[in-house]
Amino acid sequence: MTPPGRRHLTGAALAVILLIVLIQAYLFETALEAVLDGQRGQLPGALAVSAALTAAALFLAFKAPGLDRRP
């Protein structure tokens, strides 16, 4: 049997990861704009959301055997 980490990702899982990366890019751009504008108050919230999204993406990419397609 193929170990979970070596199986294929389903298209849905890959799509979720790509969506997370897009959201992260937008979030980073927004945070950078805010910092350049002198508004640092948004940073803790942006960091928390970004960390949660990254945790979800890392879980899908490395540890989600249930989302793998059977070969």
Place this chain on the structure above:
Amino acid sequence: MPGWRSLFPVDLAEESHLSRREFGRFMALVAAGFTAGIGYLQLRRRPLNGASAAPGAAPLDAPAQLKVCRAEDLAPANSFLFTYRDPQDRCVLIRTASGEWRAYRQTCTHLGCAVRWDGKGLQCPCHAGYFEVEQGFPVQGPPTRPLSRLAVELRPDGWLWVTGELPRPGAPEARS
């Protein structure tokens, strides 16, 4: 067949194959990189180069007033580059076609590229942003906030002085 091929019997097509999971892992690491970037912004104490001071806070290490250039040295529709807060705080002094003085930080409010005067307005070369010269409002491209504007004063001796940062139009402290 070269000798090393027998040691690494993998076809070329197989060598360049990138599985979905490998691609997904790479993209997840890219996402982690964005998080690290936001974390760096959070931890960094000094403001980024050219960034505005926080509302209500005095700019760090800023001279209260700065002598920039003689008024007669700047013809209408021309600009003069100078630094204000520190050597990285690049600003531009503009004499408009109507003869008025404007000074802005060169930092684009989109992603921080340096804007430049083109004779009519301030153009950001990175993403084609454009700002009008009267108050620094964005009129084209991705920027949504006006440029950071500095107060300019013409003294009796003919020198132009920058005397501080003006509140941004539309900022909370400006509305109150």
